[in-house]
Amino acid sequence: MDNNREEQHEEGRRKQPTREEWARNFSEWFDKILDEAEIVDFRYPLKGAGVWRPFGFKIRKYTYEILRALHDQTGHEETLFPLLIPEGEFLKEAQHIRGFEEQVYWVTRGGSDELEVPLVLRPTSETSIYPMYNLWVRSHADLPLKLYQVVSTFRYETRHTRPLLRVRELTSFKEAHTVHASFEELEQQVQEAVGIYANFFDELGVPYLITRRPEWDKFAGAEYSIAFDTILPDGRTLQIGTVHNLGTNFAKAFDIKFETVNGQSEYVYQSCYGISERCIAASLIVHGDDHGLVLPPKVAPIQVIFIPILFAGLEQAINETTDKLMNELKHENIRVAVDRSEKTPGAKFYWWEKRGVPVRVEIGPKDLENYTVTLVRRDTLFREIVPQTEATTRITDLLVRLAQNIKQREAEFLQSRIHRVETLEDARKVIEQRIGVVEVPWCGLEECGLSLEEELTGSVLGTPEDLQRPQEVEGVCFACDKRATTIMRFARTY
């Protein structure tokens, strides 16, 4: 309870109006912070392709370590499949082709030879992986098969590209591909995948909506698709993860069969699920503020930055205290660094706040005199003075509380941006005013869904998978006035 009161107290110090203002211009803010904090550089001479710089690469590394661990703990194994897909394999699943054919890059030449078989740069790896599943899966004893990889995928993107949000080379596509002996097992796997993704975004403190995409917006080749979306500060949603039940569609296209316990030959059941670098973009955006990034401690390349405030005659004592405390933290496996550059303390504060380092430790002459250090937490910028003897405990604790606080803060923001409305008019207002997601009653018919999408000038997200009983909705479909059977979510999307 004490902690809670402290949090609230600290919260009060945050300059809320500035955050509101910041939110309206977050798009420019994002491009600028990616550059200034040296996360990625998209000035590469191919539009929509960027470079992960060392600081950004480390954030990526720690983020994907969490994602990998969640997969490894649930019986997934990491692999690596080829990037180039021969035309014949790519063309095997009809719906899949239709979904991707306008978006793929084609390799047609090798040296000065025209290739006999053109090759596709994987836009996603179903057609690269499933020819091998055809070879590997023989019997029920080979199932379930749960593999994943983290790779670059490619989209020939003709729309306006945006760093980390809409790119031509997705550099960080984690895709899992599972194979099962029955539809029931497959359904369980889909639920496991949803659970893994929920855990992952919880770890990042990124809030999300889980929806089942409607038939007309599911993954090309899937039975159905479940998506994770977050809401960005401008009220638009960003898809940050998808889970697909593929049924036997690809099994039939790639002839993947297994011998059942009874000796019969049957098609396997498959799922796939993916997360791209948008998970990093989301984490940077939802936690950010007008001072710059606010990194969740688990993915921060530097978790604690020390700024010794040197005064003549005290340099040695201050440096020694700094080294001593840094060593204590290192011993606790906390990632620390010290800024001993020539910059002024103010310039250092500004620089490390921009880069989102969770905790700053200042050690100056007063601290030396009083055997204290000054801690500043990045989320609230709250400053406190603690005894040196307690510094390590307090910092460790602060990292935990910071992670909890930003998670809760962003969860509340998301909740405040979901609107249940009574009329089509009110629904339209939500979309037009860009204040988030609107939930409307829906009869379940595709034509009504499509007509609502047009009426609202928003995109359909789908039906909630994260509510207890979405089907117990009151009221009538906003499109046809017939009895509603579920809720449908709409929003402006990225």
Place this chain on the structure above:
Amino acid sequence: MDNNREEQHEEGRRKQPTREEWARNFSEWFDKILDEAEIVDFRYPLKGAGVWRPFGFKIRKYTYEILRALHDQTGHEETLFPLLIPEGEFLKEAQHIRGFEEQVYWVTRGGSDELEVPLVLRPTSETSIYPMYNLWVRSHADLPLKLYQVVSTFRYETRHTRPLLRVRELTSFKEAHTVHASFEELEQQVQEAVGIYANFFDELGVPYLITRRPEWDKFAGAEYSIAFDTILPDGRTLQIGTVHNLGTNFAKAFDIKFETVNGQSEYVYQSCYGISERCIAASLIVHGDDHGLVLPPKVAPIQVIFIPILFAGLEQAINETTDKLMNELKHENIRVAVDRSEKTPGAKFYWWEKRGVPVRVEIGPKDLENYTVTLVRRDTLFREIVPQTEATTRITDLLVRLAQNIKQREAEFLQSRIHRVETLEDARKVIEQRIGVVEVPWCGLEECGLSLEEELTGSVLGTPEDLQRPQEVEGVCFACDKRATTIMRFARTY
């Protein structure tokens, strides 16, 4: 000394003749073991592209963790650059183009559009990275810049492809690219890189020769190239790493300049160095034997495999002892697993020996009675019985000694395959009989080098960088009979 005697004793138990026989057919052995131990699968429908399976992927992961750590410890930072290179960038350095133009894949189409600017799949990343160095490097304060990445690169390979040895998609290319303010600093960097690679292969226990490639065989665009080669059991050499001094060649092509301390604008000095999955191939091949793989403990996915030998009535006691010892080893961060499958003990021994697990622990009824366990080390297949109370210490120690033993064994093999000869005739015999590398005196002229290459029907490796004074060679050049100034190495190569 005691350890040494023990090693020799154990060595004696190794079936040496079998290893000789095995060596002659190692090429078939290699393809087979990659498949049977589930390392990679090259049945992918594009020739020269393969899949890393879970067990192989883990070997790759641990191998590259060593390589990454060696780079991180020496001030390199990891990054990730785009795969697609616009034609204009690729064509900037004239020699580089000539070296690679017949080997690159071209992307010419996106969806149904012809691309206005064709894109190259990086065959190596100089022309992808240096446009960014042009933007990032401004002043001497930005230098040195030492970045690296681990990526897929592509070669349109028209020759016969071989798993992990000659492929079209190199899945594991670690390439470092450094920038410096002076030629002296650059030379130091080249030496640092050579040191890093030497440390890396030492960690893997893979022996190597270091040679400076001759002018006519250096990297396209380099001032000079230094290469690491190992010798495979069939006497042919395999290039496993290269370090290139690029001078200012790429700086001029990509206009990378910096402001010196004196305010002048000068071209930077650059180096690059790379290692591919051939490092894994080399490690698998040089340590292997007729039983299968022998994995260096540091890269073994499973370092210790437990085989409980169950007898009726003793199952519980044996399983409990197994669990207890496994937990002790886990506590020491040793990667352990247990085989409780239905297979016979013999079948289990065979399976885990094939997969190269360094140490096997058998626990049977006799062991239970005597409070012992039976240890079998994979390199010598030597079996010893040790008290349960000492098991963890003995196993930990055994892993260290096994690593040392295979390193020393392979180093001796390599030394025995380097031949200093007196006559051209003897040199030719070395090449023809495929017994390794031949060192011959050379005058230093390119035409003599080329003529020797032809005479010997071998390829030139270059001049030694790993000998104290190669220039103090006696005798005359085998091609022109003039005074030799150095040694030149020749071999059949992969």
